[in-house]
Amino acid sequence: MASSLTTEIKQRLIALVRENFALELEDVVSEIPPKTELGDLAFPLAFDLAKRIKAATGEKKNPREIAAKLAEGLKTGPGVARVEIAGPGYLNVFFDRARTFSQLANPQSAIRNPQPGKLIVEHTSINPNKAAHIGHVRNSVLGDTTARILKATGETVEIHNYIDNTGVQVADVVVGFMHLENKSLAEIKAIAERPVTKREDSFDYYCWELYSRVGQWYEGDKTRLQIRAQTLHEIEEGNNATAEIGEYISSRIVDCHLETMARLDISYDLLARESEILHLHFWAHAFEKLKASGAIVFETEGRSKGCWVMRAEEGRGDRETGGQGETESEHDADKIIVRSNGTVTYTGKDIAYHLWKLGKLGLDFHYRLLRHDHHGREVWITTGDEAAGSKSHPTFGNGTAFLNVIDVGQSYPQANVKKAVVALATSVEERARVARSAHLAYEKVTLTPAAAVELGTELSEADQQRQQIGMSGRKGLGVKADDLIDRLEAKALAEVQSRNTDISEAQQQKIARQIAVAALRYFLLKYTRTSIIAFDFEEALKFRGETGPYLQYSVRRLSNIFSELGRSTDDVRGDFAKLSPEEVTAQFSGEAGDTLWSLVYFASRLDDTVQLSASTFEPTHVAKYAFQLADQFNTFYQDKRFHILKESDPKRKTVLLIAVDVVRQKLSQALSLLGIEVPEKM
RNA sequence: GCUCCCGUAGCUCAGUGGAUAGAGCAUCUGCCUUCUAAGCAGAGGGCCGCUGGUUCGAGUCCAGCCGGGGGCACCA
Incomplete structure (x- = not known):
């Protein structure tokens, strides 16, 4: 085009x-x-x-x-x-406006050139120990939208959600149940499976509160941290009562997270769990490969003596004059992978996992079908138990590159993981492919002081002076995702009910949900990844201006033109086919013609925008494009020169209708890439 | 100390080295007898943190400062 x-x-x-x-x-x-x-x-x-x-x-x-x-x-x-x-x-x-316009008028098939290989997009990856908050949602929305955009460019994408079910955070909640509340597994199950009448009753909310209490409990007596260490050890070990409780809790919380994300139309192909990485000995295999390739070396002297380390970039301190400090600063930067006591660090485990993602580990998980998502698609989960695994699962992993949506704080370990994985590539071509792997770093969502106060926090004087306050799961300070979605839905429902009295309540609720999703997703996508979002309730709850509902409303207007017209687009295209190039050109001349053309021309740039977003992993470009297109359309829509249905010249009317149809298609496609649905009425 | 990110209108943010720096919100003034108000038109509001450099051309690239936030564990 x-x-x-x-x-x-x-x-x-x-x-x-x-x-x-x-x-x-x-x-x-x-x-x-x-x-x-x-x-x-x-x-x-x-x-x-x-x-x-x-x-x-x-x-x-x-x-x-x-x-x-x-x-x-x-x-x-x-x-x-x-x-x-x-x-x-x-x-x-x-x-040549008529020529370009005529090409746009015939919608080409949406199928892009399929790209070779498979990209593994990992996002969400929330610690399964408490309810998801707005920061987690930013991760999921970024990941989900990036995946949609990559698919639109012809990429094959597999979506993973990593479940750290054997980590400290799960251990903390286990400690809470076992030592603060003295609850048995059966009692925990009773809480998790009780009927939920209000949001606070749900298990992830219960754990949110408990987790925060455990943090305070440790504060009260630091020796209690030994209990945490022991609990974590038992969870990692497996096959014991503590591990069973950990397994139960984390699984139930994962269920909660999946439900929360489903509300935002986000789902996954595979949930990969840390417990399997441990029990299937992924690290032992990775260790051999890393040693054999020389990617890690055994340190015999210096501060990392007795450890296996990955060397920092070579030639760092070359231009130094060569004093004693040189070797030391060089070795400071080395990353320890295996401690001197023989245990592996987190980075080591992560390297093993990423070798698996690229099919370079020589080991595989077992898999079982966990559920069907809200679209009926299969969601699989890893298992360490071969007997429990399915014989006929899809092929997972074996990607050509991985893309990890993880907050910017993890840049250092992420860089180390990529370095190790690239070092194990065996050929130049493979290195080039793997090098496409990236850490899609995004900034945190923080709270404005006003938002923190609204959440019931008492601010110190120092905090009141700050522009933003970090959310803290440990302190229980944060905007829970489901709370926010509930508020958005309630607000949207009130708006819908005031405008659409002629439809059923079920229909009103469906529309309210769609509007809430649009508002939240757009709110999180209108910022670049590297911009910190200082969360403000007023800002997030807006439905006017640069918001998701504004985009939905624009598409509604576009579609209303055709429903009022009472003719199909195919019908109108038939009329259009009969026009001569000169007749089309005539509509694009003069001042009004320029205005019409700039709308159509901007609409035609969706593909370029999608390519830009895909190559930079920056979905905000598509979001901004959608807003600008909607904005331009709304101006056009209220322009007295373009009253389409009242247009008396049938040829001009046909051209205007085709233009509207082009805009509608492009805007709808953009919204679909952003994960925003268009309600039937607004 | 090393390193990454941020600094653009009152506020929140866009801005692939190019033409007169944009949007939303907020403020003010108008527009619902309609394909049209979840909207539109208009107004005000800017040493693009500072100082140099590269370039025909710098908000954008480079260097150095200033201010804010991360990261740099034999934690995960």
């Missing part, structure tokens, strides 16, 4: 530069001019060429002169209406 035309024009420019100036360009930079009047595509390349020509021949050329030469060769090509030289030497290209 427009993007293929861009590529074509770039190729022709490269050829023109070769013919006219005997220079070889690898690529040509293009940009979108700030105003429609300046054209559809601008090339600032004449400035650069002037310099290169001078360097090559000594001849001084005016950029405008160069641009004029290129314009001469460019303006005769297909798809190009005209070419202008602007300012100090911009080459501005105007598309």
Whole structure:
């Protein structure tokens, strides 16, 4: 479409530069001019060429002169209406609007070129010991949306949710039940399985509160930390009563998390559990491979004596004058993988897991079908028990690269994991593929002081001065995901009921849910990954302005035009096919024509935006695009010159309807990529 | 000490080295007899943290400062 035309024009420019100036360009930079009047595509390349020509021949050329030469060769090509030289030497290209529009009018199939290999996207990965909070939701929404966008570019994506069911955080809640509440497994089960009439009764909320109490309990007497260490040890060991309790609690909490995420239309292909990584001895295999490859070495001296370490980047302190400090600072940066007592660190286990993700470990999990998600798709979970595993499970892992959505605080261990995995790649090609793996680091969600107060926290004077306050599971301070979704749904329901009295209550509730999801997902996607979100209730609960509901409302308006019209889009396309290129062109001329064209042209840029988002793993680009397209449409919609249904000229009406249909399709696609559904009524 | 991120309108944030730096919110002024108010039009509001450098061109790249937040365990 427009993007293929861009590529074509770039190729022709490269050829023109070769013919006219005997220079070889690898690529040509293009940009979108700030105003429609300046054209559809601008090339600032004449400035650069002037310099290169001078360097090559000594001849001084005016950029405008160069641009004029290129314009001469460019303006005769297909798809190009005209070419202008602007300012100090911009080459501005105007598309053949009728031709571009007609191509857009015929929706091509949504199937993209399938890409080779499989990307493993890991997201969510919440410690299974308490309710999910808004920070976890940011992770899940980023991961889910990134996966949707990658799939749209033709990638095969497998979605994993890592379950750290044998970690300290689970141990803490086990300690809470066993030592603070003196509860047996049966009693814990009674709590977890009791009927839930209000949100606070649910098990993950119970554990949220208990976890915070355990933190205080440790504070009261530090020797109690020994109980935690012992509990953790028993959980890791397995096959004992403590481990059984840990297994039960973490499994129930995982169920809660899956329900929470399902509310936001988020699901997974596989839940990979740490207990299996331990019990199936993934590390032992990884250790042999790491040793054999030289990726880790045994330290015989210095502060890491007796440990297996991964060397820091070599050549770090080369330019130092070479004092005593040099070797020490070099070795400071080495990452210990196996401690001197022979036990493996977290990073070591994570390396083993990631070797498995890429099919490089030589071991596999056993799998069992956990459930069918809200769309009826299978969700699998790992198991260490071969007998419990399914004989006919899908193939998991064996990815060409992994993408981990993990908060920015984990950058250091994540970098070490990738370093180790890349070091084990056996060929240059494989290294290149694996190197695509990335840590999709995102910033935290913090609380504004106002939000913290609203959650019932008493702030110290120092905290009141701060711009933001960190959430803390340990302190029980945070915005629980289900609470927030509940509030959004309640607010949305009130809005829906005030506007749509003619539909059933069930229908009102469904719409309210869709609006709540849109509001929350868009709220989390409108920020770049690296921006800290200081959570504010007022901001998050907004349905106006730059929000998800605004986008939904825009699509509703687009669709209403067709329902009021009472004709199908296919029908209108039939009319459109009968128009001559001249008749279409006529609608795109003049001031009104420019306005119409800029709307259509912006709509055509969805594909480019999706590519940008996919290559940078930054879903916010699609979110911003959707908002801008909706914004532009709404302006158009209220423009007196474009009252579509009242349009008396049937040809003009047809063109306007096709334009609206193009915008509707692109906006709907964008929303679908963002995980936002469009309600039937609003 | 080393390292990563952030600093743009009153607030929250966009801004692939290019043209007159944008949006939402908030404030103010208008617009519901409609394909249209979960919306639209308009107004005000900016030493793009500071100082240098590279470049035809810097909010964007480089260096150094200033301010804020992370990370740098034989923790996970």
